[in-house]
Amino acid sequence: xxxxxxxxxxxxxxxxxxxxxxxxxxxxxxxxxxxxxxxxxxxxxxxxxxxxxxxxxxxxxxxxxxxxxxxxxxxxxxxxxxxxxxxxxxxxxxxxxxxxxxxxxxxxxxxxxxxxxxxxxxxxxxxxxxxxxxxxxxxxxxxxxxxxxxxxxxxxxxxxxxxxxxxxxxxxxxxxxxxxxxxxxxxxxxxxxxxxxxxxxxxxxxxxxxxxxxxxxxxxxxxxxxxxxxxxxxxxxxxxxxxxxxxxxxxxxxxxxxxxxxxxxxxxxxxxxxxxxxxxxxxxxxxxxxxxxxxxxxxxxxxxxxxxxxxxxxxxxxxxxxxxxxxxxxxxxxxxxxxxxxxxxxxxxxxxxxxxxxxxxxxxx
Numbered sequence: 001x002x003x004x005x006x007x008x009x010x011x012x013x014x015x016x017x018x019x020x021x022x023x024x025x026x027x028x029x030x031x032x033x034x035x036x037x038x039x040x041x042x043x044x045x046x047x048x049x050x051x052x053x054x055x056x057x058x059x060x061x062x063x064x065x066x067x068x069x070x071x072x073x074x075x076x077x078x079x080x081x082x083x084x085x086x087x088x089x090x091x092x093x094x095x096x097x098x099x100x101x102x103x104x105x106x107x108x109x110x111x112x113x114x115x116x117x118x119x120x121x122x123x124x125x126x127x128x129x130x131x132x133x134x135x136x137x138x139x140x141x142x143x144x145x146x147x148x149x150x151x152x153x154x155x156x157x158x159x160x161x162x163x164x165x166x167x168x169x170x171x172x173x174x175x176x177x178x179x180x181x182x183x184x185x186x187x188x189x190x191x192x193x194x195x196x197x198x199x200x201x202x203x204x205x206x207x208x209x210x211x212x213x214x215x216x217x218x219x220x221x222x223x224x225x226x227x228x229x230x231x232x233x234x235x236x237x238x239x240x241x242x243x244x245x246x247x248x249x250x251x252x253x254x255x256x257x258x259x260x261x262x263x264x265x266x267x268x269x270x271x272x273x274x275x276x277x278x279x280x281x282x283x284x285x286x287x288x289x290x291x292x293x294x295x296x297x298x299x300x301x302x303x304x305x306x307x308x309x310x311x312x313x314x315x316x317x318x319x320x321x322x323x324x325x326x327x328x329x330x331x332x333x334x335x336x337x338x339x340x341x342x343x344x345x346x347x348x349x350x351x352x353x354x355x356x357x358x359x360x361x362x363x364x365x
Contacts, residue, residue: 042073047075054325058311058322060310060313060321062078062308063077063081063204063205064079064306065204067213068301068302069213069216070299071299071300075336076206079206080204081307082202082204083203083307084198084199084202085177085198085283086283086288086290088203088281088291088292089177091208091211092179092211093160093179094249096164097141097160098248099220100160109137110136111135112136112139112155113134114126114131121184122150122184126152139152140155141252144156145252145253146256157179162179162182172210176202177204178192180195180198180200180201180202181195199285209305211292212294212303213303215249216279216349217351220242242349243350246350247349250348253281253293254275254278254279254347256276260327261289261327262278263330264327265331266278266334266342276344277296278293278296281293288307290306290307292305295334296344296346297334297341297342298338300337300338304330308325308326
């Protein structure tokens with residue numbers, strides 16, 4: 001037993017000095033002779049050591065936060081690093097839209113017109129369409145999530161309101177997440193001093209994981225809810241209205257077009273024919289690759305929030321190192337926490353719990 005304690009201290013010390021990238025970022029340095037702090041409750045120290053190895057091999061910086069919702073397990077590397085969001089910030093727009101639909105301030109079939117001059121460059125389809133075009137709010141949000149359509153994102157901000165999105169971010173208690181402005185358009189009000197550094201938005205892996213977790217668990221704003229620490233982990237406790245709203249959002253996220261990051265190696269572990277076992281939103285800039293996802297592990301759903309930045313590889317091929325690194329990190333997490341694979345049947349609003357344990361182990365069918 002004493003030998004195991006010594007091993008735990010040594011392993012904790014090793015994790016404490018893991019470097020997330022060859023540039024030296026993300027190093028948790030300790031003074032000589034310092035004793036490693038005890039792992040936080042639920043922290044998977046062995047997994048973090050493996051993730052650190054993968055991060056050190058990456059030519060850039062890595063920051064991530066992951067948790068398995070039903071077990072409370074966590075793994076992280078520099079989880080509170082403030083990073084560029086790229087298109088991952090679009091999750092906050094989706095969440096505020098869900099809230100406005102629940103409150104009756106907006107409706108999925110609200111008409112939105114794409115006018116001449118609305119189109120902006122970058123990802124998406126709307127910039128190729130003749131104008132004017134009339135779409136619904138659901139159409140716009142679907143394009144924003146599935147194709148990361150920048151023009152659709154701007155139309156969604158016009159409809160939902162930039163200030164409303166940031167107010168919702170504050171309501172969630174996220175201190176380092178902010179949506180600055182529309183894409184490819186000049187700001188209409190004074191920008192914070194740090195906007196040039198971050199561009200469209202800023203966040204941390206831990207905070208963006210919180211946004212995705214709220215969407216997956218369908219934690220919409222109800223009086224008294226969450227203020228007492230309440231969280232949901234069963235679809236059956238949700239109202240029919242909430243399930244319908246969150247079901248629309250989940251369908252968008254499960255049909256993510258860009259699948260070379262978190263889903264890259266995981267789809268081979270998913271034998272279901274009822275839909276993808278991952279629901280995700282990606283973000284990409286020349287030196288940034290990011291993905292935030294819910295992964296439907298057979299032993300319980302997981303939220304993965306992974307960012308690579310200051311990347312040496314700034315190319316736009318499927319084998320971009322940042323994308324491959326994210327895929328390797330995701331594979332390591334899922335294989336550690338759900339070795340029997342993933343199953344899309346549980347990826348529903350509220351997130352269905354895993355099957356009951358059989359003989360002390362989770363059922364694999």
